[in-house]
Structures are given as C-alpha cells and as structure tokens.
Amino acid sequence: MTKDRESLQLILNNAYDAFVSMDSKWRITDWNAQAEITLGWCREDVLGRSLDFVIPSHLRKQYLSELFKFFSSDSEDILKTSRDFLLAHRDGKEFPAEISIFKVKEDSDFKYYALIRDITERKRSNEELERLVQERTEKLMHSNEELRQFAKIASHDLQEPLRAIQGFSELLLESTQGKLEKDPTEFIEYILDGTKRMKALIQSVLLHSEIDSYDSDACVTNCNSVIEEVLADLDQSIKDTGASFEVDRLPKVAVERSQMIQLFQNLISNSIKYRNSKAPMIYITAEKNLNQWLFCVRDNSIGIDPQYSDKIFDMFARLHGKVVYPGTGMGLAICKRIVTSHGGRIWVESELGHGSIFMFTLPAVKRQGELK
Numbered sequence: 001m002t003k004d005r006e007s008l009q010l011i012l013n014n015a016y017d018a019f020v021s022m023d024s025k026w027r028i029t030d031w032n033a034q035a036e037i038t039l040g041w042c043r044e045d046v047l048g049r050s051l052d053f054v055i056p057s058h059l060r061k062q063y064l065s066e067l068f069k070f071f072s073s074d075s076e077d078i079l080k081t082s083r084d085f086l087l088a089h090r091d092g093k094e095f096p097a098e099i100s101i102f103k104v105k106e107d108s109d110f111k112y113y114a115l116i117r118d119i120t121e122r123k124r125s126n127e128e129l130e131r132l133v134q135e136r137t138e139k140l141m142h143s144n145e146e147l148r149q150f151a152k153i154a155s156h157d158l159q160e161p162l163r164a165i166q167g168f169s170e171l172l173l174e175s176t177q178g179k180l181e182k183d184p185t186e187f188i189e190y191i192l193d194g195t196k197r198m199k200a201l202i203q204s205v206l207l208h209s210e211i212d213s214y215d216s217d218a219c220v221t222n223c224n225s226v227i228e229e230v231l232a233d234l235d236q237s238i239k240d241t242g243a244s245f246e247v248d249r250l251p252k253v254a255v256e257r258s259q260m261i262q263l264f265q266n267l268i269s270n271s272i273k274y275r276n277s278k279a280p281m282i283y284i285t286a287e288k289n290l291n292q293w294l295f296c297v298r299d300n301s302i303g304i305d306p307q308y309s310d311k312i313f314d315m316f317a318r319l320h321g322k323v324v325y326p327g328t329g330m331g332l333a334i335c336k337r338i339v340t341s342h343g344g345r346i347w348v349e350s351e352l353g354h355g356s357i358f359m360f361t362l363p364a365v366k367r368q369g370e371l372k
C-alpha cells in the first residue's frame, strides 16, 4: 500500500461516516469501523457481498432500480440522496440515512464509494423543534385571538354605559338650559366632551382589535384609487389648510382595501394635523424591493423628536395635549397593526421642526393574482 493510500485508509477508518467501497458489480471491497457501528455487520462478514442487504427488504426493489438507473450511463457520477433513505441495521431496525455514492473510474473499471450517515438523531431533534414551534405558534395564535376577542367585547360593552352617560348628560344640559349657573353648565359640557373622547377611544380600540390579515393573500388593492378616496374624504381639511400633494404612481398590494384606506388616512390626516405655520405639503412614493413595496409619506410638519420615533406607534401614545392637537393616540398604532399583520414594518424618520417621513413595507401582489 502506498503512503497516500495508507493515510486515506486511516482517515476513512476513523471517520464519523460509514464508508463502503465496492467494485463494478457492487460487491463490497471495504467497510470501515463506523460502517460496523452504523449497520451492525463486521467487515469480515460483508466483504465480497453485494450491498443490497443493507436496504430493508420492502424497499429493496425500488431503491436498487433507482440506483442502477442513476448510474446507468458510462461515466463518473455522484449520487447524493436529497430525501431520506431508509437503511436496515443488522438487528432489523430501520433508520433514516443520508447517503452519497461516488462512481469513479479506476484503471479500466468503475468503482463505487459510499458515505452513509445515520440521521435518526438529527431527524428526531428537527421533528421535536418543529413540534415545539408549532405548539408555541398555536398557543400564541390562541392568546392573540383571546386578546382580540377581549378587546372587542370590552369595547362593545363599554359603549353601552357610555351611551347612557352621554344621553342623560345631553338631556340634563337641555332641560337645565338657562336655569343653571355658568359653572354647572360648563361641568356638564366637560362630561359631554369626555364622553365624546371616550367614544372615539373605544371605537379606535375596537378598530385595532378587528384588524387581521386572514384573507389578504387573495386581495389586490390598487393604492392609486385608495389615495383618491382618502383625499376625497379629507377634502374639507385639505381646502381649509391649503394642503398640496405629489403622489407617485402607486402599486397594487395584497391588503384589504379598507385597511389601506385606514392606513393612508391616518398618515395623511396626521401630516395635515401636525402642520407647521406653512401649508402642508405631502409627497407619497413607492418603490419595489425584491418582493415587497416600500412606501414613503413625507411631509413638512412640525416633526418629531427622534427619541419618540418608536413610542408614537404604541397605543394611546401622544406627544401633545388634546387642546392643541385633538386625537386618541391610536392612529399610528392602527397603522402599525395593519402593516405588521401583513409581515411589513413601519417606522419614521424625523427631526423636530423638519417634517417627517413615515415609511412602511408591504408584500407585493403575487403576479398570478394580479388584476389587470
């Protein structure tokens, strides 16, 4: 044996993979120590035998025909099993294995070399991992759904006593008109104002809890017509503030239309609401990155201190008092929910006094489903 051959033999005998070499007729010519462990047969027992005894009898015909078919050509080749092969241990137990078989021309004949790895443990831990992930996902989905239901029911139930407070406060105000001092009248008006705000809060919590993306894969929403509708809805405040717009040609997205309206409405109405002393200018653009769209809504508003860039997307987060800028603090939380429930991301880049750029990503409509 040459020095090279000896070293190779040493490596193969100490390898973690079972190594089997065979002649042109698939008769075993070598069988390393790991092959003895993996397949249970001693080297002496198998030398000269054809390899088929390591294949479980019920799979033998199928595997051998696949094997011979693969190596039928008259050239060197490598077969790597992409799916798990089942092999049989000497004790009869079957196990999943990963196999590479090399067909190599040596002298004038072909030889076959096989590396075999028992992947029982790997498969078991993969399956266990998958089971755990599945279990956790189900638990998470369950608790999400419970939370959604809770928010929905709580919001519905809260509306009822609120309606009573509002109704009776209005009656009280009407029936005491001109009979009460200034202060008590003002107090009733505060109550009414409070109920109005509470109503808006409850409705936005309800809206937030109802956002989902269950059927969104089938949706094809044209953002150009969404913007048209939003601008028509905001017509009065656009006229009042002299707001101007530049809107790119926008794509279609796989998001329910009502959610896209909500998303743009919240962002655009914020750009108008948080305007500085000049008339609002709003630019809306979209560009494609791989299989998603990046939307930008840029304005010349009062801007946002970067330290609050994340916080403003939380529920009820507001940076201003309700007198100067009325609102519930739910608008951006709703935007975030719409975007993230579709696998996207939303963020803001801004500086106080320098306008803001709200950016978000959404999945592109799959080509097949795209409407003309």
Ligand code: ADP
Pocket: 266, 270, 271, 274, 299, 301, 302, 303, 304, 312, 313, 317, 318, 319, 320, 326, 327, 328, 329, 330, 331, 332, 333, 355, 356
């Ligand atoms: P709301 O407008 O009801 O307060 P949002 O969730 O829509 O609630 O916004 C949260 C906060 O983010 C606002 O209170 C405001 O301070 C800030 N903000 C949102 N949009 C803009 C904008 N375009 N320019 C400046 N500040 C903004």
